[in-house]
Amino acid sequence: MVAPAALLILVLSIYPLLFSMWVNFVNYDFQIPGHDFVGLQNFAQVINDPLAWSSLIVTIFLSLTVVVVEFVLGLALALAMVKTFRGRGVVMSILIVPLFISPVIVGQSWALFLQRPFGPADYLLSQLLGYPIAISWVGETPWVYISIIVADVWQWTPFIFVILLAGLAAIPPHLYEAAELDGIRPLQTFIYVTLPQLAPIILLAITFRLLDAVKLFDIIFMLTGGGPGTATYTTSFYLYQLGFQQFHLSVATAGSWIFLLLLSVVIMVLVRRLLRAEAR
């Protein structure tokens, strides 16, 4: 019964990985014919490319920032939503809507919403703050980073919120009753009861979100196109440009192997911990 699924995964993951192992060490370029053995030259080309490094730093910076912001907002929302109230079902349905929208459309929508002269963002901010605002949301640093972070936070805060809400709802009520009997203040209850109970769920939510956040591509593609210049190149976007716009396929493959190796360290540690937590 495992066979069909395992076969497909084998064909579409193991074979390509083995094939790309070979591509790593040869010339595979739509601009240079032939597949000569080139040793470690592909890897050297990536490692010596300053853009590879800057895109890695942008990836780390953006993914850590969005995960922190989404965690704080998601936790606040989950704490606010954990008690029942009238209309909670409708509110819940609205809050999760961004999860079901293609990231490409999220990028497109924020591009439309933020950019002058069409987008209403500057107008709304001017009204709110009482003085005229003219921000180049996708043309200037640091605004361009803020735009990306806002779009990502818009889409993925509900992810962390929903998971933490389930975790909060699963905390046994008698713990809170005991805390109340002991006269413990709400903030202390939060620190000594809620957080430790929630810790495994927090690990789960952050693992999933972080491992997705480092792949950041779609929003960049639609919102900034990597610009201005190369300021918002993430690793995924950089490798895409290298492989599919410049057609340096073997160099891009070597780059994606380096990226994969860096990530697999994180995956091994976090996913193993998750599996162990689940086995219990």
Next chain:
Amino acid sequence: MAARSRSLAPGPRATGAGVARFLIVALFIVFVLVPLYWVIITSIKPSSDYLTVPPVWFPAEPTIVHYTAALFSYRGLQGLINSVIIASAATVLSAVMGTMMAYSLARFNTGGQHLAFWVLSQRFLPPVAIVLPIFLLFRSWGLYDTHIGLILAYTFMTLPLSVWMMYAYFRQLPRSLEEAAWVDGLSRWQAFWMVAVPLAAPGVAAAAVFVFIAVWTEFFFALILTSRYAFTLPTIFRAFLGFQGAQYGEACALATTSLAPSIVLGILVQRHLVRGLTLGALRG
């Protein structure tokens, strides 16, 4: 004190915490809805309303011209048809294969922890690392820019989701019913199809919807593996990059067309959302 159903809005006996809860939720709802509303309302705005100050929030004369333009001038209709075909086929394949694999993992512990870990780790592979060899493989096998190719790629991409959701589901189901079926002389296959699958039907349905949404909203694989023929709805947004002309309405109409079905489906299965988001690691 514990009234069963309270209003979220702070009442006469509002506490500081109550006000804070209300503000957090209300502000986030505004944050979620405003850009979405802007996109949807722009899709029915006449072009003359685009650049007015202050912006038009309720068009006086709504129009559907942007929808006809998006569907026919930007090949939105073909993208829509392709998306429906590809997402449906990949959903069926992924749900069937995933359910079979999950059952085997859950009941017979096939491959032990290693197989389970391997399947799960596929979920976290960065697409950019695997898409390049798949692209070359598809070109040499004639699968590039075909429906079949993209269906296979998406089935592969969503298998960890369907396997893990169903794995968690099967482990919850008591195995005594299948054991009774074996005692009654049914083979393992028969017990699977006639006893376990019907019992797990709600789980299969939920997993299938999540697979469909994942495929419906996917961009990167479709961008790389298709071009003029098997392209899906999300890939059409490339046409609006850079915005030379006033195509705001078309972009918004296409966005609305694409986001409406997946939002409706998503809200229908929101009871299973936590399971879907965490691949079954957490029950809702």
